[in-house]
Amino acid sequence: MSNHFFPRLRVLLFAALSVSAVYAAAPPSNTDDPAIKAGVDSSSALVQLNGDPLATSPRTKPPKGKKIDFSSSTVKSERARLSALRNDFKAWLRANAPKARVSGEFDLSLNAVAVQLNGVSLNQLRAAPMVKRVESQGLYYPTVADPDLSIIHAEEAWASGGGPANAGEGVKVAIIDSGIDIRHPCFSDAGYASQNQFGDRRFTNNKVIAAKVFNNKTPQQGFTAEAIDSHGTHVAGTAACNHATPATVGGVDIPYDMSGVAPRALLGNYNVFPGTTGSARSEDIVNALESAYADGFDIANMSLGGGANGMQDLLTIAVDNLDQANMVVAVAAGNSGPGHFTIESPGSAARALTAGSSTVPHFVGAPVTVAGITNGAASGDFEVVAADLTAPLGVVVGTTNGLSTACTPLTENLAGTIALVSRGVCTFSMKIRNAQNAGAIAVLVANNQQGDPTAMASDGTPSQPTVPAYMVSIATGQAIKGSDGAATTIAASLAYFLTPNVDFMSGTSSQGPTDVDFRVKPDVVAPGVNVLSSIPIAFCEGEPCFAFFQGTSMATPHLAGSAAIVRWLHPQLDASEVRSTIVNTADQGFLKTFYTGAVVTDPHVGGAGRENLLSAVNARVALDPVSVSFGSVPSGSGQTRTVAVEVTNLGAPATVSLSVGAGSGGVA
Numbered sequence: 001m002s003n004h005f006f007p008r009l010r011v012l013l014f015a016a017l018s019v020s021a022v023y024a025a026a027p028p029s030n031t032d033d034p035a036i037k038a039g040v041d042s043s044s045a046l047v048q049l050n051g052d053p054l055a056t057s058p059r060t061k062p063p064k065g066k067k068i069d070f071s072s073s074t075v076k077s078e079r080a081r082l083s084a085l086r087n088d089f090k091a092w093l094r095a096n097a098p099k100a101r102v103s104g105e106f107d108l109s110l111n112a113v114a115v116q117l118n119g120v121s122l123n124q125l126r127a128a129p130m131v132k133r134v135e136s137q138g139l140y141y142p143t144v145a146d147p148d149l150s151i152i153h154a155e156e157a158w159a160s161g162g163g164p165a166n167a168g169e170g171v172k173v174a175i176i177d178s179g180i181d182i183r184h185p186c187f188s189d190a191g192y193a194s195q196n197q198f199g200d201r202r203f204t205n206n207k208v209i210a211a212k213v214f215n216n217k218t219p220q221q222g223f224t225a226e227a228i229d230s231h232g233t234h235v236a237g238t239a240a241c242n243h244a245t246p247a248t249v250g251g252v253d254i255p256y257d258m259s260g261v262a263p264r265a266l267l268g269n270y271n272v273f274p275g276t277t278g279s280a281r282s283e284d285i286v287n288a289l290e291s292a293y294a295d296g297f298d299i300a301n302m303s304l305g306g307g308a309n310g311m312q313d314l315l316t317i318a319v320d321n322l323d324q325a326n327m328v329v330a331v332a333a334g335n336s337g338p339g340h341f342t343i344e345s346p347g348s349a350a351r352a353l354t355a356g357s358s359t360v361p362h363f364v365g366a367p368v369t370v371a372g373i374t375n376g377a378a379s380g381d382f383e384v385v386a387a388d389l390t391a392p393l394g395v396v397v398g399t400t401n402g403l404s405t406a407c408t409p410l411t412e413n414l415a416g417t418i419a420l421v422s423r424g425v426c427t428f429s430m431k432i433r434n435a436q437n438a439g440a441i442a443v444l445v446a447n448n449q450q451g452d453p454t455a456m457a458s459d460g461t462p463s464q465p466t467v468p469a470y471m472v473s474i475a476t477g478q479a480i481k482g483s484d485g486a487a488t489t490i491a492a493s494l495a496y497f498l499t500p501n502v503d504f505m506s507g508t509s510s511q512g513p514t515d516v517d518f519r520v521k522p523d524v525v526a527p528g529v530n531v532l533s534s535i536p537i538a539f540c541e542g543e544p545c546f547a548f549f550q551g552t553s554m555a556t557p558h559l560a561g562s563a564a565i566v567r568w569l570h571p572q573l574d575a576s577e578v579r580s581t582i583v584n585t586a587d588q589g590f591l592k593t594f595y596t597g598a599v600v601t602d603p604h605v606g607g608a609g610r611e612n613l614l615s616a617v618n619a620r621v622a623l624d625p626v627s628v629s630f631g632s633v634p635s636g637s638g639q640t641r642t643v644a645v646e647v648t649n650l651g652a653p654a655t656v657s658l659s660v661g662a663g664s665g666g667v668a
Helices: 006-016 073-096 122-126 147-150 154-159 231-240 280-292 314-324 426-436 475-481 554-569 575-583 613-617
Strands: 040-049 102-106 112-116 130-139 174-176 208-213 265-272 298-304 330-331 353-359 363-370 373-379 389-395 397-400 420-424 440-447 467-470 487-490 495-498 525-529 531-534 547-548 621-624 646-649
Touching: 006 154, 040 073, 040 122, 040 314, 073 102, 073 112, 122 130, 147 154, 147 646, 154 554, 154 613, 174 231, 208 280, 231 265, 231 531, 231 547, 231 554, 265 280, 280 420, 298 554, 314 330, 314 575, 330 554, 330 575, 353 554, 353 575, 363 467, 373 467, 373 475, 373 495, 397 420, 420 426, 420 475, 426 440, 440 475, 467 475, 525 531, 525 554, 531 575, 554 575, 554 613, 575 613, 575 621
Parallel strands: 174 265, 174 298, 208 265, 298 330, 330 353, 353 525, 389 420, 420 440, 440 467
Antiparallel strands: 040 112, 040 130, 102 112, 363 373, 363 487, 363 495, 389 487, 531 547, 621 646
16 A cells, blocks of 8 residues: 555544534726726726836846845935835825825835725826826736635546546436526536436436426425526536536636536436425435436435434435445535534435535635725625725724624724624624614624635624625734724725635534444535535526535535546446545545634544545545444443454555554543
């Protein structure tokens, strides 16, 4: 066995021993300026001043192969001269365009300033005598790759079989959910061979080859397989959206083209939540699973869950049996976390490929600029600004990361400010209302958990706050809490943000062990927070229709799509071997807790780790079961348990060594 694989295997089995004792309207346009192209920020400008910067000035341009010596008297003198030119411009600005604000100054690569326009036109700035050029600031992005697929190394795995044009070719993935909108470009059948189709042909094509409805309410209400709810279409897109499908969210172009994990896989719509039904019975789901199996589907995705019916409900047994009949069944762990023993059924099934959820570091939100630094913010159920709003920042000091939670009436005078408070203790509605009552004209709520900001929900009570309100990340909150009184601008136009907040466990991702046999669940973690995928056309104002969703529902189709890639490259593997390649090659040491950012070491939280599809398709052995639990063993009892693990060689000869050890008590 290679060193690459063996350490992961050994760590997993040791850890597996279970011993139990934002959306807004566009900003107003400046009528004397040309139309703004996509990819620019019309609320700010770069203003180039007359005169060369240090890098090109004859006085300071360094000799070939050298760098500028900032300690030299010549450079210091030139910097002072350029600073004086900028001061002249700022004086002109105060006299002629007082609403505009300089947010940055440059003298090395440009002799220029950055200006927050606040309603001032570009032509007004061009009138300044010391100005050489004025232009709107561009919106640039650090990457044009899909951060979601990059996390699990999907594109590298595709290369093993010829790339995205073939990735998942011919493998069939059944989506047991709320339907798939075949009108979406993610599910166009252009370029697909003719396929046998099953069910209601109004909702099938040669990409989505089945459309069937399964719900006990269907006969009375006349539901069809049509996608009325958005959930199933989103899940299907993550699993198998066609490669390089352009995406927009809220009018913002996403700076990469989206692909599913297995873009050439075929899909099946097995609708157990048709129409407006919000629930399905076990029978509906079992019927759908069996129908998909009969229709020749290789993999089933179940982004669903519920409370277990007894210690071992029949739906989990059905899942186990289908796995033994060679159908991989990917199931959500549930969104009942944090806390042990929160795994939902049928994710608790021993042979389910059960998904936990972690963060994808991107979102579309409102740009919020404080003291010249811009970060993204999320809105949710509360009001948003109709036009760019600029006001002083009103920091409400308290004990939660230095900020008040604003859960009681505030004594601070926040009149005319954009208040900054912290998440925690009380509802968003209460803290925003308290800030508004203290005079705030808008509110920023700093998250108290790691990761990106999330959409804030109202509490549904009467007298909801009426001022705009947004959440910013905990990092942004910490960065700006010392800027009380600083000019703060909330932009009305949205932007795409790529952030550092990758691999944080979702705060709601369900945790093991299971109530049945104290099994290790989830099996593995995949991206499930801020996952970009397709939604039905009825759910957006203009095509193409995409949205960011979160939950273990969004993590699960990453595993289903990954199983499709493994089966595409290794069709000889059975279901248990496919599961093992995904679980037993997961990356460890990357997942972090959402409260502190510490590395996750508990397998009942993070399973085997974060999925790595490239490692999965190159796995050299498979294990059955994929993890080992020894059940409930009283600490110090001296009891012994024996669990058989079948190890299957998938390639060259390998030597396997295993070690397990008891936990220290509690859930371990």
